[in-house]
Amino acid sequence: MGTRAYMLMIVVAMLFVLGCENEDDGIAGTTRSSYSLRDVYWTNRPDADRDGYTTSGTLNVEVDIGRNATREITVRLFTKYADETTWTFVRDKTVSVTGGRNDAIKFSGIASQNYYGLYDFRLIISGWNGGTLEWNTEVIPGDDADLNHQKFEYGTEDLRYEP
Numbered sequence: 001m002g003t004r005a006y007m008l009m010i011v012v013a014m015l016f017v018l019g020c021e022n023e024d025d026g027i028a029g030t031t032r033s034s035y036s037l038r039d040v041y042w043t044n045r046p047d048a049d050r051d052g053y054t055t056s057g058t059l060n061v062e063v064d065i066g067r068n069a070t071r072e073i074t075v076r077l078f079t080k081y082a083d084e085t086t087w088t089f090v091r092d093k094t095v096s097v098t099g100g101r102n103d104a105i106k107f108s109g110i111a112s113q114n115y116y117g118l119y120d121f122r123l124i125i126s127g128w129n130g131g132t133l134e135w136n137t138e139v140i141p142g143d144d145a146d147l148n149h150q151k152f153e154y155g156t157e158d159l160r161y162e163p
Contacts, residue, residue, distance in 0.1 A: 034066035035127045035135040040144045044108070046158070053153040056111060059146075060104035063125060068099035072128040075105050082118035082149050111152040121147040 039062045045054040063073050074094045078087040095105050111119055120141040127135035141148035 035071075035137075036064050036066070037125065037137065037139060038062040038064050039104075040123070040139065040146045042146055042150070048158045051153075051158075053116060053151040053158070054111075055153060055155045055158045056109050057150075057152075059107040059110050059121065061107075061123060061125070062104045063097055063127070065097050065099060065127065070096055070098045071134070073097045073105065074126045074128065075107075076124040077107050077110075078122040078124075079111070080120050080122075082120050087122055111150070114152040114154070116153040116157055117151075118149040119152055120149065123147070 039060070041060050043058045043060060045057040047054045059077065061075050063075075065071050065073075072094055073096075074092060076092040077090040079090050080087050090110070091107065093105050093107065110121075122141070123139040125135075125137050125139065126133060139147065
């Protein structure tokens with residue numbers, strides 16, 4: 001076999017290997033996931049006196065994993081008063097996400113015990129394939145306006161309803 005034919009075989013083999021690398025992770029029957037944060041948003045935010053400050057809310061986190069695979073997603077939620085520097089752990093949730101069809105991961109009743117003021121929120125999101133960590137990201141107030149300077153007040157402060 002000539003040198004050119006040998007070099008051509010090596011190039012073809014390398015292209016084949018590189019092309020296959022994106023198709024699966026080397027384990028039969030599995031596919032790679034491409035994780036991404038789709039959206040962070042609030043729902044269920046009562047404000048009886050319409051002053052822009054709510055007594056509670058539901059923080060929704062939507063994560064996509066790309067292909068039609070199922071992965072475990074863990075979201076850890078932290079909060080702090082806007083002027084503070086120390087984060088306080090609120091709680092975490094782990095859910096199963098399948099490809100492009102998933103529901104928001106919901107943290108209900110957030111900040112219902114907070115006094116009147118501005119609050120920041122922080123998320124640490126991890127994607128797991130069995131016991132293997134495949135993805136880890138942090139979302140801070142500067143990354144998403146829905147995590148920055150959110151207005152909350154005690155329920156008793158929201159009783160001044162003005163029609």
